[in-house]
Amino acid sequence: MVSGLTVNERQRALVVLALLAIVGMAMAAFGAMRGDLLQVHGFVVLLFSLVVLAPVLKGYFAPEPPAERLHDYYDDPIKVGIILSMIWAVFGMGVGDWVAWLLAFPDMTFDAAWSSFGRLRPVHTTGVIFGFGGSALIATSFHVMQRTSRARLADQFSPWFVLIGYQLFCILAVSGYLIGITQSKEYAEPEWYADIWLVVVWVVYLLLYLRTLARRKEPHIYVANWYYLAFILVVAILHIVNNLAVPASFAGVKSYSAFSGVQDAMTQWWYGHNAVAFFLTAGFLGMLYYYLPKRAERPIYSYRMSIVGFWGITFFYMWAGSHHLHYTALPDWVQTLGMTFSLMLLIPSWIAAGNALATLNGAWHRVRDDAALRFMMMAAIFYGLSTFEGSFMAIRPVNALSHYTDWTVAHVHAGVLGWDALITFGAFYALVPWLWKRERMYSPVLVEVHFWLALAGTLIYVFAMWNSGIIQGLMWRTYNDSGTLTYSFLDTMIAMHPYYIARAIGGLLFLTGTLIACYNIWMTIRRPAPRAAPAGDTPLPQPGAPLPANPQPAE
Amino acid sequence: MDIQHHMLVAFAKSYGLFYLLAMAAAALIYACWPANRARFDKAARDIIDDEDKPWR
Numbered sequence: 001m002v003s004g005l006t007v008n009e010r011q012r013a014l015v016v017l018a019l020l021a022i023v024g025m026a027m028a029a030f031g032a033m034r035g036d037l038l039q040v041h042g043f044v045v046l047l048f049s050l051v052v053l054a055p056v057l058k059g060y061f062a063p064e065p066p067a068e069r070l071h072d073y074y075d076d077p078i079k080v081g082i083i084l085s086m087i088w089a090v091f092g093m094g095v096g097d098w099v100a101w102l103l104a105f106p107d108m109t110f111d112a113a114w115s116s117f118g119r120l121r122p123v124h125t126t127g128v129i130f131g132f133g134g135s136a137l138i139a140t141s142f143h144v145m146q147r148t149s150r151a152r153l154a155d156q157f158s159p160w161f162v163l164i165g166y167q168l169f170c171i172l173a174v175s176g177y178l179i180g181i182t183q184s185k186e187y188a189e190p191e192w193y194a195d196i197w198l199v200v201v202w203v204v205y206l207l208l209y210l211r212t213l214a215r216r217k218e219p220h221i222y223v224a225n226w227y228y229l230a231f232i233l234v235v236a237i238l239h240i241v242n243n244l245a246v247p248a249s250f251a252g253v254k255s256y257s258a259f260s261g262v263q264d265a266m267t268q269w270w271y272g273h274n275a276v277a278f279f280l281t282a283g284f285l286g287m288l289y290y291y292l293p294k295r296a297e298r299p300i301y302s303y304r305m306s307i308v309g310f311w312g313i314t315f316f317y318m319w320a321g322s323h324h325l326h327y328t329a330l331p332d333w334v335q336t337l338g339m340t341f342s343l344m345l346l347i348p349s350w351i352a353a354g355n356a357l358a359t360l361n362g363a364w365h366r367v368r369d370d371a372a373l374r375f376m377m378m379a380a381i382f383y384g385l386s387t388f389e390g391s392f393m394a395i396r397p398v399n400a401l402s403h404y405t406d407w408t409v410a411h412v413h414a415g416v417l418g419w420d421a422l423i424t425f426g427a428f429y430a431l432v433p434w435l436w437k438r439e440r441m442y443s444p445v446l447v448e449v450h451f452w453l454a455l456a457g458t459l460i461y462v463f464a465m466w467n468s469g470i471i472q473g474l475m476w477r478t479y480n481d482s483g484t485l486t487y488s489f490l491d492t493m494i495a496m497h498p499y500y501i502a503r504a505i506g507g508l509l510f511l512t513g514t515l516i517a518c519y520n521i522w523m524t525i526r527r528p529a530p531r532a533a534p535a536g537d538t539p540l541p542q543p544g545a546p547l548p549a550n551p552q553p554a555e
Numbered sequence: 556m557d558i559q560h561h562m563l564v565a566f567a568k569s570y571g572l573f574y575l576l577a578m579a580a581a582a583l584i585y586a587c588w589p590a591n592r593a594r595f596d597k598a599a600r601d602i603i604d605d606e607d608k609p610w611r
Binding site for chain 1: 578595599609611
């Protein structure tokens with residue numbers, strides 16, 4: 001990896017890492033003076049820079065890479081990104097299943113602060129959303145931007161800066177929660193210094209994408225790029241606005257939000273729902289619009305629909321966040337606005353889901369035979385289901401039943417397990433053999449096993465939480481003849497217990513599938529590349545054979 | 556503060572509707588413009604085979 005960098009780029013890496021180490025030492029020193037937790041994070045930053053420094057130093061004196069490399073796509077950061085993403089998947093889903101068991105058996109905290117649900121739960125959400133999902137989005141976006149532009153990445157240094165710098169953000173986030181560092185904003189828990197670091201990384205990411213697009217040889221910008229760009233640009237805006245805060249001290253972790261009261265709540269859920277929209281939807285739709293047609297070897301059913309859907313999603317999602325604040329101090333008309341836009345969102349959402357399924361129409365035999373494609377098809381189905389459910393749950397009277405119950409948890413996991421994780425696994429199963437130049441995955445059988453484990457795990461999880469959530473919601477609103485609540489909170493807990501065990505088992509199945517995927521990907525990478533066939537030892541092309549199977553116009 | 560709130564509501568309820576309609580119209584016209592059809596068809600087809608090398 002390092003040997004692919006020029007000496008100049010290796011020096012730039014050394015400078016950045018040395019600066020990072022100095023920042024880490026300064027954080028540790030200032031934190032120590034005030035007895036602040038910043039000290040711990042200073043050491044985390046220092047250790048991180050040293051760990052990354054080791055391979056750079058080891059490869060520093062390797063000969064310069066040949067100039068011919070510039071005639072190829074630059075795939076090294078994509079490969080590393082896929083591996084990092086799978087490590088985060090195991091970690092994040094492992095912690096997720098741990099907290100699932102913890103909810104069923106609360107004694108499992110062993111009286112330690114770090115193992116309480118309140119600290120482990122954000123470790124799970126950050127691990128899967130930002131660690132697994134974010135790394136997968138970065139890796140696949142590097143692939144899609146190069147292939148659809150027919151151009152090599154704009155330079156070799158910034159992709160590494162983005163990918164590795166992003167890992168530091170995730171590590172700071174996750175390690176912070178365990179020792180009690182949080183700004184208590186859901187999905188935006190990391191404190192001010194980690195937020196500033198992410199802004200730096202993200203701006204480099206945006207510039208890298210724009211610079212690569214500017215070098216494109218293909219005049220038309222393929223629609224998947226629009227989705228990835230919306231993801232990068234809007235996440236930058238959301239992250240900056242929602243994390244506007246004043247640190248109590250530059251030598252301490254604590255900060256105070258620039259907003260207060262209901263404005264703070266509205267800003268947080270404007271961020272929160274658009275994180276779902278642009279992190280967990282737009283980016284992964286970019287994946288869908290590239291890898292699904294490519295794997296199916298059929299152009300997308302309607303390119304026009306993908307454009308209309310894109311603008312629908314970008315315009316509508318921005319206004320939907322207030323449905324998280326139904327029946328609160330937020331003005332009524334803002335709640336109604338959020339509800340209305342959430343309902344309208346069904347149109348662009350189903351455009352995307354329908355477009356994906358219509359692309360596969362006529363190639364169902366491929367879906368049957370190819371598990372990677374089946375992952376993508378199932379993801380499109382779950383995308384359609386969970387967006388329908390989301391619009392439905394945003395209706396105020398429905399929300400009165402569903403809010404604060406496990407129904408929300410069911411909805412989120414139908415989305416992230418059924419849609420985001422499945423499309424990512426499908427994309428990885430397609431991408432790994434392409435990138436490492438293998439004919440196919442090490443074991444197609446294990447891909448099948450993974451598919452059925454993931455599907456079974458998702459269904460068990462979602463059905464358990466639907467049952468649990470609706471029972472919970474109904475019990476909370478049941479009154480007796482004298483007008484008081486029939487059930488105590490403890491009664492609802494006892495009623496939910498069996499579903500919590502079922503949920504943890506569903507999660508365990510999903511996690512097992514992910515472990516199998518790691519093994520399969522690892523063995524695919526380790527398997528020696530097939531020897532090039534001797535010249536002339538290939539079948540002659542059939543005269544007049546069409547290149548893509550079942551070509552269809554993009555209409 | 557009151558005036559600001561009322562202004563915002565009035566803005567959202569009147570102008571907000573029309574600028575969203577205008578943006579929707581712009582997106583639909585771009586997507587359905589007949590001259591764009593060939594370009595879109597080509598874009599959709601071209602990604603199927605792009606694994607070789609960057610173009611020079």
